Amino acid sequence: MRGRRLATIEELLAIVSPADRSRAVVERLRTWTAERGLGLETVAVGESVAEVYDPDAETLGITVGGDGTFLEGIQQFVPRGVPVLGINTGTLAFLVRVDVDDLEAALSEVVEGRATIDHRQQLAVEADGLEATGINDVTIQHVPPEEPFGRKITTLDVFADEGYVGAYEGTGLAIATPTGSTGISLSANGPIHNPTNNTSLQIVPLHTHRMGVRPLIVSARTTIRVVPTDAADLLVDGGRHHVRLDADDIVTITGATRPAYVVRTSYDDDFFTAIGEHLGWGARGTESKTLPAEATVEQGPRQLKDRALRVAEEAAESVGGPLRDLHGRVEVERKTDVSDVITEADHRSENIITTAIENEYPNHAIRTEEGVHQESETPYTWLIDPLDGTGNYANGNPNYAVSIALLERSEPIVGVVYAPETDECWSAxxxxxxxxxxxxxxxxxxTQLNESMLMSGYDPDGSFLAHFYEHTRGVRRLGSAALHLCYLASGSADAVWEYDTRPWDVAAGVLIAREAGATVTDSSGAPFDAYAEKVRRELVGSNGHIHGELMARLEGHEQLYNADD
Incomplete structure (x- = not known):
């Protein structure tokens, strides 16, 4: 995923190796951040970032050094949800791929939101006296003998979930993530894993004494248990954690729930270049090729919509992590009435989305739920609800969404609705x-209303529910107009009624529903088009087949509602 959220970075926090070259890089970092009004804090390798880390700031983690420094950064930044960019001042770095000469250019790409964020699988390990997380591997190996001629092998019983894999005899085992040592895997005739967004684990025998034993790949959800028959040493990520195991101790290893967020730029060496240079990858030798250039096409309406759709999807998905992190544990403020709340998450989500759009479309107008963000003379306006269903969100309910629409004059031409808790993205x-x-x-x-499932929005006195519930297969209310329209579009509901909507709530959802075949009108039956003004409007949407019957019954509902007034 493109790192649109990185466009809102406020502070850089760097873990720095003691090398002279690293100190020179820090001075360049100070100059670069000062020119852009960003904060910079540094700590030496081995020191904790806790004293200088600000949890309320949008932070980018930097490591300045080699792979060892990068692993230190992973250990400290990942539990804080901070993405990490590695600057290579080492010699044979494999994980760190940004060269010192490209420092400023790579950082500029990051804060413009043009970098990408890779998810790297981690592993979690538990044993007597140890509970740790690693990004590379766990090795369990024989205890070095006191005398050179002493026994140098160990036997390890391995279980995967409830199944017994077997007894491994040799110098030990490595349980590795896709990021783990490629050299160890190759030495056991194992495969090379591309680590980007790869969620497997690999059981690799070390100097096995049996010809038929080869590396085994399992799902990251697999629970691996290793039981040594004699004393053994357990090391995580090359010794960052280390304990001595006794015979019959149980080591439990599985994929960690939280991935490492690794920032990649166009200035990084790609994975295949790295293994070619460091491991002599024979499929390409020293030659690197690019795909044949595609024919260039002038920026027409189709290309404009496709590009805007990609930007909107990336922006919406970029706020998923921050929203999930704050879900159900935010301070709530009232906006206008008891049902209208705003949270810290609204502000954070809005900041990420609007910054991403400004970077791509500096001349477009931007309007959000909180007001006009940016004026423009162009015919293009972005309507954004950074968090539709704030009341649900603040109370830990998963029914909330992000809604982003692009209007050309007063007509939606691009719509994206993203539900972070289910990772569902609707688009049109x-x-x-x-x-x-x-x-x-x-x-x-x-085609029949009595066979249909309805969804409703705010129902002031419950009369819509009372009027429709017994005449349909039910009425449901999720508390998010954007999700209601998307469920209509994807066939999870047959009709939607909203008592009052606002443009940023429904602009994206209406386009998605219509492109899926829905009919969407106002209460008079006219096409719904309330996008240009900041007003509340009633909305009626259906699969089209039941719209006439729905509107007829709504007229009775309106008469009942007015009579009650």
């Missing part, structure tokens, strides 16, 4: 169809 462009996680979606084909 005008004339291009509707999709959920890149798969085409369509509304239902039910």
């Amino acid at each position: 462009t005008a004339g291009g169809g509707a999709f959920k996680n890149d798969a085409p979606i369509a509304t239902t084909d039910r």
